[in-house]
Amino acid sequence: xxxxxxxxxxxxxxxxxxxxxxxxxxxxxxxxxxxxxxxxxxxxxxxxxxxxxxxxxxxxxxxxxxxxxxxxxxxxxxxxxxxxxxxxxxxxxxxxxxxxxxxxxxxxxxxxxxxxxxxxxxxxxxxxxxxxxxxxxxxxxxxxxxxxxxxxxxxxxxxxxxxxxxxxxxxxxxxxxxxxxxxxxxxxxxxxxxxxxxxxxxxxxxxxxxxxxxxxxxxxxxxxxxxxxxxxxxxxxxxxxxxxxxxxxxxxxxxxxxxxxxxxxxxxxxxxxxxxxxxxxxxxxxxxxxxxxxxxxxxxxxxxxxxxxxxxxxxxxxxxxxxxxxxxxxxxxxxxxxxxxxxxxxxxxxxxxxxxxxxxxxxxxxxxxxxxxxxxxxxxxxxxxxxxxxxxxxxxxxxxxxxxxxxxxxxxxxxxxxxxxxxxxxxxxxxxxxxxxxxxxxxxxxxxxxxxxxxxxxxxxxxxxxxxxxxxxxxxxxxxxxxxxxxx
Amino acid sequence: xxxxxxxxxxxxxxxxxxxxxxxxxxxxxxxxxxxxxxxxxxxxxxxxxxxxxxxxxxxxxxxxxxxxxxxxxxxxxxxxxxxxxxxxxxxxxxxxxxxxxxxxxxxxxxxxxxxxxxxxxxxxxxxxxxxxxxxxxxxxxxxxxxxxxxxxxxxxxxxxxxxxxxxxxxxxxxxxxxxxxxxxxxxxxxxxxxxxxxxxxxxxxxxxxxxxxxxxxxxxxxxxxxxxxxxxxxxxxxxxxxxxxxxxxxxxxxxxxxxxxxxxxxxxxxxxxxxxxxxxxxxxxxxxxxxxxxxxxxxxxxxxxxxxxxxxxxxxxxxxxxxxxxxxxxxxxxxxxxxxxxxxxxxxxxxxxxxxxxxxxxxxxxxxxxxxxxxxxxxxxxxxxxxxxxxxxxxxxxxxxxxxxxxxxxxxxxxxxxxxxxxxxxxxxxxxxxxxxxxxxxxxxxxxxxxxxxxxxxxxxxxxxxxxxxxxxxxxxxxxxxxxxxxx
Numbered sequence: 010x011x012x013x014x015x016x017x018x019x020x021x022x023x024x025x026x027x028x029x030x031x032x033x034x035x036x037x038x039x040x041x042x043x044x045x046x047x048x049x050x051x052x053x054x055x056x057x058x059x060x061x062x063x064x065x066x067x068x069x070x071x072x073x074x075x076x077x078x079x080x081x082x083x084x085x086x087x088x089x090x091x092x093x094x095x096x097x098x099x100x101x102x103x104x105x106x107x108x109x110x111x112x113x114x115x116x117x118x119x120x121x122x123x124x125x126x127x128x129x130x131x132x133x134x135x136x137x138x139x140x141x142x143x144x145x146x147x148x149x150x151x152x153x154x155x156x157x158x159x160x161x162x163x164x165x166x167x168x169x170x171x172x173x174x175x176x177x178x179x180x181x182x183x184x185x186x187x188x189x190x191x192x193x194x195x196x197x198x199x200x201x202x203x204x205x206x207x208x209x210x211x212x213x214x215x216x217x218x219x220x221x222x223x224x225x226x227x228x229x230x231x232x233x234x235x236x237x238x239x240x241x242x243x244x245x246x247x248x249x250x251x252x253x254x255x256x257x258x259x260x261x262x263x264x265x266x267x268x269x270x271x272x273x274x275x276x277x278x279x280x281x282x283x284x285x286x287x288x289x290x291x292x293x294x295x296x297x298x299x300x301x302x303x304x305x306x307x308x309x310x311x312x313x314x315x316x317x318x319x320x321x322x323x324x325x326x327x328x329x330x331x332x333x334x335x336x337x338x339x340x341x342x343x344x345x346x347x348x349x350x351x352x353x354x355x356x357x358x359x360x361x362x363x364x365x366x367x368x369x370x371x372x373x374x375x376x377x378x379x380x381x382x383x384x385x386x387x388x389x390x391x392x393x394x395x396x397x398x399x400x401x402x403x404x405x406x407x408x409x410x411x412x413x414x415x416x417x418x419x420x421x422x423x424x425x426x427x428x429x430x431x432x433x434x435x436x437x438x439x440x441x442x443x444x445x446x447x448x449x450x451x452x453x454x455x456x457x458x459x460x461x462x463x464x465x466x467x468x469x470x471x472x473x474x475x476x477x478x479x480x481x482x483x484x485x486x487x488x489x490x491x492x493x494x495x496x497x
Numbered sequence: 498x499x500x501x502x503x504x505x506x507x508x509x510x511x512x513x514x515x516x517x518x519x520x521x522x523x524x525x526x527x528x529x530x531x532x533x534x535x536x537x538x539x540x541x542x543x544x545x546x547x548x549x550x551x552x553x554x555x556x557x558x559x560x561x562x563x564x565x566x567x568x569x570x571x572x573x574x575x576x577x578x579x580x581x582x583x584x585x586x587x588x589x590x591x592x593x594x595x596x597x598x599x600x601x602x603x604x605x606x607x608x609x610x611x612x613x614x615x616x617x618x619x620x621x622x623x624x625x626x627x628x629x630x631x632x633x634x635x636x637x638x639x640x641x642x643x644x645x646x647x648x649x650x651x652x653x654x655x656x657x658x659x660x661x662x663x664x665x666x667x668x669x670x671x672x673x674x675x676x677x678x679x680x681x682x683x684x685x686x687x688x689x690x691x692x693x694x695x696x697x698x699x700x701x702x703x704x705x706x707x708x709x710x711x712x713x714x715x716x717x718x719x720x721x722x723x724x725x726x727x728x729x730x731x732x733x734x735x736x737x738x739x740x741x742x743x744x745x746x747x748x749x750x751x752x753x754x755x756x757x758x759x760x761x762x763x764x765x766x767x768x769x770x771x772x773x774x775x776x777x778x779x780x781x782x783x784x785x786x787x788x789x790x791x792x793x794x795x796x797x798x799x800x801x802x803x804x805x806x807x808x809x810x811x812x813x814x815x816x817x818x819x820x821x822x823x824x825x826x827x828x829x830x831x832x833x834x835x836x837x838x839x840x841x842x843x844x845x846x847x848x849x850x851x852x853x854x855x856x857x858x859x860x861x862x863x864x865x866x867x868x869x870x871x872x873x874x875x876x877x878x879x880x881x882x883x884x885x886x887x888x889x890x891x892x893x894x895x896x897x898x899x900x901x902x903x904x905x906x907x908x909x910x911x912x913x914x915x916x917x918x919x920x921x922x923x924x925x926x927x928x929x930x931x932x933x934x935x936x937x938x939x940x941x942x943x944x945x946x947x948x949x950x951x952x953x954x955x956x957x958x959x960x961x962x963x964x965x966x967x968x969x970x971x972x973x974x975x976x977x978x979x980x981x982x983x984x985x
Contacts, residue, residue, distance in 0.1 A: 346934060351928045351929050353974060378931045
């Protein structure tokens with residue numbers, strides 16, 4: 010069987026083979042593809058998709074002619090062939106990775122600034138709501154979604170989804186040795202929908218929101234590993250997939266740090282593309298003396314996905330780990346009784362700015378009381394809050410900054426992002442100075458703009474600045490100052 | 498020479514003796530008094546007050562007849578006599594100390610809740626401004642003032658005071674072996690003025706705001722000790738004096754933790770009354786991993802005087818030290834360029850509530866840009882900010898609470914002060930829940946009040962509450978909930 014396809018770079022090549030249906034193909038059979046482009050070889054795992062269909066999915070990372078050889082546990086699961094890899098089209102800039110400078114960048118070199126949001130269980134609700142979520146995301150500033158593979162059993166989340174990752178067992182419960190391809194088809198469709206919107210899917214592989222209801226937080230080591238490999242075989246070829254090994258890992262009873270390290274290593278070893286890998290903490294945010302986080306120096310961790318409400322910490326973590334820092338939970342805009350879910354839009358916006366001005370990235374979530382418990386943070390739907398518009402404004406400001414802008418630690422009284430002598434973005438947050446004295450280099454001229462990050466206004470300061478100069482500020486909260494060098 | 502006086506309990510008895518003027522009486526002569534009331538004996542140091550006058554000051558701590566014997570380095574500095582100690586009058590409740598429950602209380606047992614403010618250098622400015630400061634304090638909610646003995650050389654503070662603790666040396670500089678009684682007379686007058694207003698004088702004995710201008714931050718060990726003993730001999734008898742060994746001790750170059758411990762031990766040993774003793778830190782607030790504070794377990798430390806902007810920490814310190822916690826600097830309401838001096842009134846008020854609801858105490862300061870640099874935090878004058886009225890409101894709420902109200906650590910999602918089954922005060926701070934579900938004991942009824950800590954309103958919730966009950970809240974920031982048991 011020979012397949013002739015054109016595939017764009019960082020797109021997906023997929024091959025389907027018919028194979029055995031007897032026994033338990035999920036466990037009994039295996040297949041993998043070897044893909045070659047010149048001297049460059051990539052091995053990609055295949056998977057059983059039910060109904061006697063086996064698939065191998067592959068993301069080619071360079072243009073040109075690729076050959077492949079599929080081989081499996083039985084002779085039917087073999088194939089060879091060729092395809093052409095063409096230049097990327099549309100918004101396809103390749104997968105996001107970590108750049109040399111410990112920042113994120115697309116594979117084509119374009120910087121990627123994560124402005125994520127959280128919709129943990131959005132694929133586990135009815136179709137109409139999923140469609141609405143996608144429409145909302147399309148209009149939003151968000152370019153990353155934190156979302157769970159497993160369904161969620163938690164406050165405001167009580168319904169069963171239509172399908173589960175594991176096959177139902179007659180008489181109840183799950184057959185943990187068989188997957189449900191219908192579930193994965195849905196998941197893949199939604200990941201592809203996000204891909205089409207240019208949104209990264211930060212896929213949460215394990216989480217603690219189960220507590221005996223389905224048992225997905227306590228599957229046992231062997232099932233955990235089989236599940237991981239199956240998810241990776243199916244989804245790693247989607248260029249917008251990130252592996253979030255767990256959400257609030259420390260809330261999962263019965264898994265130790267060593268277990269997480271093992272699962273992380275399986276994830277890294279099973280994924281041909283080296284997708285981004287993180288693990289997200291739960292508690293221990295307040296007792297500073299006893300903060301015990303997963304050691305993010307682990308070589309298989311690509312970036313830190315932190316939960317913390319103290320948004321001044323990213324520089325410390327950045328120094329400790331030398332990896333990008335994403336504060337993936339810093340509380341949510343809303344009015345739930347739970348303290349993690351009831352901050353104002355001002356506070357959410359402030360936390361974004363306070364993190365970004367320190368060289369990290371921040372993730373949004375929204376949790377307003379709703380008569381049918383349709384809360385964005387879990388189920389998606391529509392956004393009600395005041396922060397998304399301001400997050401869009403911040404994203405615009407950051408995208409206007411020089412690519413090489415970084416936190417400038419020498420400015421130690423105000424978080425400042427910039428390029429020395431060229432560009433500075435200072436954020437005053439809850440502080441409201443009436444003025445600021447700047448010490449700029451002599452002989453170089455800067456234009457200054459006073460940014461009201463809440464009102465979303467940018468007011469130019471009259472004249473050009475140089476040397477030691479005092480800039481009057483509005484004396485309100487949430488002000489930033491942008492200095493851009495101009496030709497004198 | 499016999500002195501017959503009536504002195505009220507916790508008032509001041511003072512005896513003046515004429516003595517030698519030759520040589521350097523500050524160094525060459527010494528005197529002390531032994532005061533006896535039945536079997537109870539207190540030894541109090543005397544001091545030279547210039548012009549051939551020597552004094553011994555003493556605060557009797559019990560009613561009845563006291564006898565005394567003064568003895569000194571020369572025969573003239575001797576005396577015996579008696580006085581009567583009468584019941585206290587007016588607002589005199591005795592000195593503040595630490596109660597068995599690691600809280601503050603006046604000597605008569607009345608709880609003391611410190612609501613301090615900061616006027617570092619208010620005695621070092623002109624008389625008219627000092628008078629204005631006292632008038633402002635009289636109208637304010639503040640019952641403690643943080644103030645420096647030494648003058649201050651710092652931003653917005655550049656003038657020399659009229660007098661210094663040390664005598665001027667001919668040709669410039671100071672004679673570090675002689676004090677200036679005029680300075681101490683002024684200091685004592687101001688401490689007495691505060692005493693008359695019922696305000697504690699949290700006297701800062703050393704500070705780093707000198708940096709070579711006068712040299713008071715680098716006097717050498719012997720002069721430091723002589724200075725301490727002189728200040729204590731003169732001021733310990735004022736019942737409203739607290740010893741703040743240093744402000745921002747870690748900013749004082751050239752003194753080690755061991756030096757501070759030695760000076761603290763001298764302070765404790767020289768003071769007959771065991772006045773409250775603290776030491777106040779400067780920086781190391783942000784790098785949580787490297788917080789190195791003076792060990793407040795030191796037995797001569799009576800309470801923690803912290804500088805920190807994270808107002809969630811008092812319970813951790815309380816557990817670590819078992820002593821009262823006062824966050825004596827948490828930023829100031831104002832609009833200075835310095836980040837410690839430009840938070841809003843809302844933020845200042847929030848910090849007070851967030852500290853108090855966690856069983857600690859908080860201190861105010863105000864730093865608005867002023868055309869003549871008359872800034873409350875250093876020079877006193879008048880208050881411009883929005884927080885003092887709200888601090889008065891909080892003080893009223895706290896004084897209405899049962900005396901035995903303490904932080905209830907079992908309520909771990911909202912800081913809660915109370916007495917189990919009797920009274921609860923919960924503060925939501927920046928969190929704005931739309932409602933709260935309370936789990937109250939069955940068969941006991943509570944009245945509930947929704948307190949807007951910014952608007953200073955108290956709205957009763959209709960009906961009486963018991964068992965598991967949902968209380969609707971305004972969904973705004975800065976809300977507290979007060980539950981008070983009523984007879985069913």
